[in-house]
Amino acid sequence: MKVLVIGGAGYIGSHAVRELVKEGNDVVVLDALYTGHRKAVDPKAKFYQGDIEDTFLVSKILRDEKIDAVMHFAAYSLVPESVKKPLKYYDNNVAGMISLLKAMNDAGTKYLVFSSSAATYGIPKKLPITEDTPLNPINPYGETKMMMEKIMAWADKADGIKYTALRYFNVAGASSDGTIGEDHAPETHLIPNILKSAISGDGKFTIFGDDYNTKDGTNVRDYVQVEDLIDAHILALKHMMKINKSDVFNLGTAHGYSNLEILESAKKVTGINIPYTMGPRRGGDPDSLVADSTKARTILGWKPKHENVDDVIATAWKWHKSHPKGYEDK
Amino acid sequence: MKVLVIGGAGYIGSHAVRELVKEGNDVVVLDALYTGHRKAVDPKAKFYQGDIEDTFLVSKILRDEKIDAVMHFAAYSLVPESVKKPLKYYDNNVAGMISLLKAMNDAGTKYLVFSSSAATYGIPKKLPITEDTPLNPINPYGETKMMMEKIMAWADKADGIKYTALRYFNVAGASSDGTIGEDHAPETHLIPNILKSAISGDGKFTIFGDDYNTKDGTNVRDYVQVEDLIDAHILALKHMMKINKSDVFNLGTAHGYSNLEILESAKKVTGINIPYTMGPRRGGDPDSLVADSTKARTILGWKPKHENVDDVIATAWKWHKSHPKGYEDK
Numbered sequence: 173m174k175v176l177v178i179g180g181a182g183y184i185g186s187h188a189v190r191e192l193v194k195e196g197n198d199v200v201v202l203d204a205l206y207t208g209h210r211k212a213v214d215p216k217a218k219f220y221q222g223d224i225e226d227t228f229l230v231s232k233i234l235r236d237e238k239i240d241a242v243m244h245f246a247a248y249s250l251v252p253e254s255v256k257k258p259l260k261y262y263d264n265n266v267a268g269m270i271s272l273l274k275a276m277n278d279a280g281t282k283y284l285v286f287s288s289s290a291a292t293y294g295i296p297k298k299l300p301i302t303e304d305t306p307l308n309p310i311n312p313y314g315e316t317k318m319m320m321e322k323i324m325a326w327a328d329k330a331d332g333i334k335y336t337a338l339r340y341f342n343v344a345g346a347s348s349d350g351t352i353g354e355d356h357a358p359e360t361h362l363i364p365n366i367l368k369s370a371i372s373g374d375g376k377f378t379i380f381g382d383d384y385n386t387k388d389g390t391n392v393r394d395y396v397q398v399e400d401l402i403d404a405h406i407l408a409l410k411h412m413m414k415i416n417k418s419d420v421f422n423l424g425t426a427h428g429y430s431n432l433e434i435l436e437s438a439k440k441v442t443g444i445n446i447p448y449t450m451g452p453r454r455g456g457d458p459d460s461l462v463a464d465s466t467k468a469r470t471i472l473g474w475k476p477k478h479e480n481v482d483d484v485i486a487t488a489w490k491w492h493k494s495h496p497k498g499y500e501d502k
Numbered sequence: 503m504k505v506l507v508i509g510g511a512g513y514i515g516s517h518a519v520r521e522l523v524k525e526g527n528d529v530v531v532l533d534a535l536y537t538g539h540r541k542a543v544d545p546k547a548k549f550y551q552g553d554i555e556d557t558f559l560v561s562k563i564l565r566d567e568k569i570d571a572v573m574h575f576a577a578y579s580l581v582p583e584s585v586k587k588p589l590k591y592y593d594n595n596v597a598g599m600i601s602l603l604k605a606m607n608d609a610g611t612k613y614l615v616f617s618s619s620a621a622t623y624g625i626p627k628k629l630p631i632t633e634d635t636p637l638n639p640i641n642p643y644g645e646t647k648m649m650m651e652k653i654m655a656w657a658d659k660a661d662g663i664k665y666t667a668l669r670y671f672n673v674a675g676a677s678s679d680g681t682i683g684e685d686h687a688p689e690t691h692l693i694p695n696i697l698k699s700a701i702s703g704d705g706k707f708t709i710f711g712d713d714y715n716t717k718d719g720t721n722v723r724d725y726v727q728v729e730d731l732i733d734a735h736i737l738a739l740k741h742m743m744k745i746n747k748s749d750v751f752n753l754g755t756a757h758g759y760s761n762l763e764i765l766e767s768a769k770k771v772t773g774i775n776i777p778y779t780m781g782p783r784r785g786g787d788p789d790s791l792v793a794d795s796t797k798a799r800t801i802l803g804w805k806p807k808h809e810n811v812d813d814v815i816a817t818a819w820k821w822h823k824s825h826p827k828g829y830e831d832k
Contacts, residue, residue: 315652
């Protein structure tokens with residue numbers, strides 16, 4: 173199978189490229205390298221530098237490379253930035269999706285696996301969150317993902333483009349061999365920030381709020397290991413191509429950990445005592461987000477290998493310890 | 503005041519241009535002329551041919567012309583086409599709005615009056631429809647308008663762009679002097695189709711369904727005369743610039759007429775016996791759509807001059823009778 177991975181130089185995309193290559197697929201990567209890392213791309217994949225909004229380029233790649241399916245990891249994903257610069261998000265994410273679908277129509281490419289987000293649910297009324305929970309995003313980031321899903325649904329009906337929307341919970345960890353992992357600037361994710369603070373010993377790690385309605389007052393999240401997440405993508409792609417139908421799946425382990433529990437786990441995994449500051453709420457963080465992942469487990473046969481968060485953090489630690497400055501390419 | 507009217511060569515946009523010129527404003531028009539008519543543009547307005555998605559061009563016009571406010575009439579608006587070609591709609595309407603807002607940010611233009619639609623409400627549970635009715639569009643056209651409203655709301659919060667979203671019910675009629683009016687290809691609106699059939703005598707006028715839950719089984723709609731509609735735009739723009747706040751208003755008369763009542767009114771106004779065929783439902787038409795327009799009447803002081811649909815049709819008839827082939831420019 174020949175797969176185009178858009179955003180294949182990013183954190184999650186680069187893990188997808190590796191896994192697809194490992195499974196013997198032909199892989200082509202398109203990445204603008206705004207935030208991605210050229211070094212993160214598996215050398216067995218063919219690389220194009222370019223923007224998802226370049227409809228002509230995307231269409232040309234789809235045709236020239238005879239692509240069977242697309243995986244799209246090229247959306248911006250920082251919630252606070254999306255509140256400050258919403259048009260940047262609507263442009264890259266929503267207009268980017270419109271451009272991609274136009275290119276796919278133009279080239280006759282029929283299958284798309286798409287990174288959606290638990291942010292589409294907003295503040296859920298019930299936990300764990302099933303896929304039929306009403307979508308009610310509370311920030312532009314979540315809204316772009318919801319809009320992208322809706323646009324795909326109409327493109328399916330009118331143009332027969334089949335898609336799988338995978339609603340990620342908190343993606344974490346790195347490749348098991350520690351060679352590729354998370355390197356964002358700025359880093360806003362919990363686990364890398366804890367581990368970077370463990371390495372630097374700067375004592376600057378901050379938790380944002382301990383007055384949430386959770387077991388210990390800190391936010392509870394569902395951490396899914398990045399290689400497990402990619403397993404689900406490949407299962408989803410195969411399933412979709414077999415039954416030729418669009419669908420939506422939550423990707424989370426269904427286990428909720430509080431920020432303080434994550435910190436404890438990181439201390440255990442690293443053997444380092446990591447101090448922290450308790451800061452105020454930063455706004456826009458729901459108390460708890462935990463997936464009901466029954467649908468992915470039963471329909472796709474997905475079985476995450478890292479059900480315990482210690483195992484997730486162990487993979488992240490392997491990466492950060494061996495790459496304290498990330499890819500060092502920026 | 504200097505106003506940029508995007509889509510100023512279209513049916514509604516051309517009436518806005520005329521009215522703004524009449525009131526002594528400086529008017530600049532941008533229109534791609536995909537569906538608009540160069541002849542419909544008041545000669546006192548400065549004309550640019552170009553696409554709303556050309557961010558650079560729009561930004562340059564906003565700067566060079568020192569524009570104070572924008573009126574945006576450049577969205578595609580045919581419901582059945584939007585179901586068949588959703589990406590065309592998401593592209594022009596949603597990506598077009600993102601591009602416009604980026605250009606406005608770039609040029610520092612702060613005010614936008616925007617044509618939204620009753621199609622954002624979908625099938626309302628209660629009539630008449632107030633502005634706080636939940637948005638639940640049932641076709642891509644309505645969804646693009648809802649998305650455009652949401653994107654503007656975040657651009658207001660982040661970038662201080664103030665907007666007025668005017669949710670149109672069924673716009674109809676023509677300028678009182680009969681010199682500009684409706685000329686779409688294809689024509690999908692009820693009143694022009696009745697009147698064109700009256701002129702041609704082709705007997706081809708069709709009503710789509712008489713089994714709706716309404717007084718006579720045919721769809722009930724709220725017809726707002728195009729010059730009255732434009733009055734509301736100008737009132738809304740002045741109000742917004744005075745209080746520097748975004749808002750949303752329904753624009754309809756609050757009177758509901760069935761398709762058969764419209765036909766009877768057209769017979770009366772034209773003095774012609776217009777035969778019709780009763781066809782099946784075409785899908786996606788809510789039983790009744792009637793505006794509660796209290797908000798526009800009280801806050802904006804809007805008072806439509808054509809409250810009776812006979813008066814609306816009389817203005818349309820003046821245009822169609824004197825321009826049986828429309829602008830004859832295509």
